[in-house]
Amino acid sequence: MKFLFFKKLILSLSIYFVAINSFSQQTIADATDLTAYNNGLNLYNTKAYAAAQKTFEKVSKDASIGSNLKADASYYEAMCAVKLNQPDADKKVLSFVEENPNSSKKNTAFFTVANYYFANKKASYALKWFQKVTVDDLSIENKKELNFKMGYCFLVTKNLTLAKARFLPLINDPKYGNDSRYYFGFISYKLEDYDIAESTLKEIADNESYRAEISYYLLDISFKAGKFKRSIKVGLELFPTMDRKLKSDVSKIIGESYFNLNQYKEAIPYLKGYKGIKGKWNNTDFYQLGYAYYKQNDFENAVNNFNKIIDEKNTVSQNAYYHLGECYMKLDKKAAALNAFKSAAEMSFDRNIKEDAALNYAKLSYEEGNPFQPVSEVLQNYLKTYPKSKAYKEINKLVVSSFLNQQDYEGALKFLSEKKNEENIALGLEVSFYRGIQLFNENKYKEALPYFTQGKKSKLIEVKQKSHYWEAETIYRLEDYKDALTKFIILNKFLKSNKTASFALVDYNIGYSHFKLKEYEKAGESFSSFLQNDSISDALKYDALIRLGDSYFATTNYKKAIIAYKKVTDNYGLGADYATYQIAMSYGFTNENEEKIITLKKVINNYQVSNLKDDALYQLGNTYSKLKDHKNAHIAYDRLIEKHPKSVFISRSLLRQGLLYFNDNDNMQSLMKYKDVAAKFPNSPDALEAVANARNVYIEEGNLEDYVDWIGTLKFVNITNSELDNTTFAVAEKKYLESKVGEEIIASLQKYIREFPQGIHKIKANYYLADVLFRVKEFQKSVIYYEFIINEAQTEYTEESLNKLSQIYLEQGKFEEALPLLDRLEQVAYISENILFAQSNLMKGYYETAAYELAIEYAKKILQKDKTDTTIENDAKTIIARSSIKNEDFITAEEYYTEIEKTANGILKAEALYYNAYFKNQQKEYEASNEIVQKLIAKYASYKYWAVKSYVIMGKNYYGLEDVYQATFVLENVIKNFKEFKDIIKDAQLELDNIKETEAKTNNSVTPEKQH
Secondary structure, three states: OHHHHHHHHHHHHHHHHHHHHHHHHHHHHHHHHHHHHHHHHHHHHOOOHHHHHHHHHHHHHHOOOOOHHHHHHHHHHHHHHHHOOOOOHHHHHHHHHHHOOOOOHHHHHHHHHHHHHHHOOOHHHHHHHHOOOOHHHOOHHHHHHHHHHHHHHHHHOOOHHHHHHHHHHHOOOOOOHHHHHHHHHHHHHHOOOHHHHHHHHHOOOOOOOOHHHHHHHHHHHHHHOOOHHHHHHHHHHHHHHOOHHHHHHHHHHHHHHHHHOOOHHHHHHHHHOOOOEOOEEOHHHHHHHHHHHHHOOOHHHHHHHHOOOOOOOOHHHHHHHHHHHHHHHHOOOHHHHHHHHHHHHOOOOOHHHHHHHHHHHHHHHHHHOOOOOOHHHHHHHHHHHOOOOOOHHHHHHHHHHHHHHOOOHHHHHHHHHHOOOHHHHHHHHHHHHHHHHHHHHOOOHHHHHHHHHHHOOOOOHHHHHHHHHHHHHHHHHOOOHHHHHHHHHHHHHHHHHHOOHHHOOHHHHHHHHHHHOOOHHHHHHHHHHHOOOOOOOHHHHHHHHHHHHHHHHHOOOHHHHHHHHHHHHOOOOOOHHHHHHHHHHHHHHOOOHHHHHHHHHHHHHHOOOOOOHHHHHHHHHHHHHHOOOHHHHHHHHHHHHHHOOOOOOHHHHHHHHHHHHHHOOOHHHHHHHHHHHHHHOOOOHHHHHHHHHHHHHHHHHOOHHHHHHHHHOOOOOOOOOHHHHHHHHHHHHHHHHOOOOOHHHHHHHHHHHHHOOOOOOHHHHHHHHHHHHHHOOOHHHHHHHHHHHHHOOOOOOHHHHHHHHHHHHHHOOOHHHHHHHHHHHHHHOOOHHHHHHHHHHHHHHHHHOOOHHHHHHHHHHHHOOOOOOHHHHHHHHHHHHHHHHHOOOHHHHHHHHHHHHHHOOHHHHHHHHHHHHHHHHHOOOHHHHHHHHHHHHHHHOOOHHHHHHHHHHHHHHHHHOOOHHHHHHHHHHHHHHOOOOHHHHHHHHHHHHHHHHHHOOOEOOOOOOOOO
């Protein structure tokens, strides 16, 4: 037992001595860490934060876990991180708090970090840490400091109500009182608690630190309280000494105070002195200055401010637009006024302004035309919206007039039919006549006819007579010459006792109707009667003389024909080459062959450009042949063949030369000519005649075998079937010549072509069949037959076939197929109308296929002609103008559009006006460009595409004139009202975006457009 006790005692003593040894070692370590800690503290206090941090970091690492020394070292390490603005300072502080939740330094840590951020003007960071501080653990002074600094942080972060609560307890504090009172007053001012703000700020108004700002706030408070006289007095006193940053705002207060006291003259310089927020005004700023100028009758400057108000709809903008409209009226800019009144009328903030603006808008729409709505619609909308208006009757009367002014006769007729009374019925008959003329000018003769028939019922003599005349003229254009003649004669009898210049063409038209009906004697009488009028134009005079000559010629009265024709040739009138040719032919029929030869030579030599030169050469050769002057006959025929290789007379000339050589016993030359005809013009009647004549030559030479061999090489000669061929064709031709166009003639001709595909008459048969099918409007079926004719050698049917086939392709829009045919037609045509048809459609076809240079070339060909229809002439000028636009040759385009504008009507006039406005805009002649757009809108708005396109030009013009309102108004209305024109909308939107982007740089009320 003793041994056991002793053993336990030894063990206990061993443990005790080990413990004693361990305690001694720990005390030594703590002493070392404490020394390091104190060194770190010295470094911290001398702001050597980086060195201190390293020391505290080592102490924190080495110190005993849970010791105060470790906690304190960790605290100061975090504080150093804060002082050094290290990214992880927050984490170090939070880590210290988490590891030492009961540390007495926790609150101090939060407060220190918050103060550090506060000192570095990082209010939101400071606020976060201030809010972690336990207020109850702070001293009274620290509590005051906390309130003040948190109030300031709330103010900076725009938490005004929270800030105000923090400053309130401090406004009487000796240390924080003045600053807190200022901030409390400032916040009350910002929260529009002006009474408290004023009373608070007045108490420190003399404080040197805040004097300038407080003076401004007290001035602004007086202004906002409606103390305008005081605001002016105080403002004027402050203005000279006011800090530059506040001077602009003080100027605004003085200006607005004068404005509110209706002292507009005095207000202007101070309103102008305002610099805006960050250099930008808003719409209210522009309105006030504009209105001040308006009240001084300075309408130019008023407009220059009102028109910058865009992109908002409120009371200010409604008032501004109404006054803007008034200013434009004073400046005689009615079109601009119309837009402004429209904007004001579309807002409902002030009902009186809305109605008055709507009335002005309606009246101006009638006077100036309306770009965005039919005038009649504007007027009717006003009547519906304001049925009790004092101006109701006035506006009601303008509705019909508006239809007429806009040339919307169809709309007028509809309106009149809905409001039937005696007056409207009578007016409707007159309007019917105008509608008929409109359709007639558009070549819509069938549609125009019933309107003229209706117009004849009018009780107005002038309308009645004109309706009779244009009804007859329309029927003539529809090629019903017999009915047209009847109506012209009835009209003529009606006018006999009261003929006026307006109907001077009646005899002319009667003459033409007789002429078309082949009643040549009566035609001559009418043309003679027409020529008694001395006031007719030269063009009509010479045309009537030629037709008078033709009438005499047709009735074999050649001497009188020559007299009529000579009146044209003696004066080199239009168609003089034709008249000369006809004189020659007349001499021929009176056997005055020498005179005929002399006159034919005039056609050949005196006219540089004439389609009758080949005709004259052919007739010259025939005349020499008749006179047995074979040498000169050959010279004439040879010249024809050489100079006019595509003439329709080539085959006949060769035939006649063959006959002349045969008669002169020169059989070989004769045979050459006949073979030439058979080779170059197979299947033609001339080729068949050449074969028959050649047979006589071979017989004369006694060489019938060679004839048989030669005939064997000619596919178009079929001796065995000739009789059946002739008989079959004769049946079909008889029906054709009797002008039958039914299934019977078609079947008969098809039978011949089917049975005799290489028959003697296949050219004629194919032409007859094509012609019949064309007349019954079976155009596609006729194509194959026309193609057959034009693919054969040239005959008398080639020209007409080329004409008709190209017509079909043109109607189908197949320009690629039509162009080669038209080109060939131009070369081979004998009839001048066909040459003009070919050239005019080559011009159009090349334009449609984007061959603009060729289009221009043909257009110029047409313009070089002596006698051209106005419509075709305008077409040519239009093609040159449009092609030049495509080629970006704007100088040429402008030249031709200027010419077009002088004579064009309808849609072409609208197009010409658009480009006139476009070119003026490009040359920065904005006012002139807008005048042209107004003309287009006033008279041609019914041609919507060009009207709408011109509005975009108008928008650009207004912006060029620095009228931002008008520019944006026009462009916005284009975008809003004309969605169907996508290309125009795109241009308008692009222009509008650019304007708003520019204006947003100086106007706070404008929002730049983004994407669409």
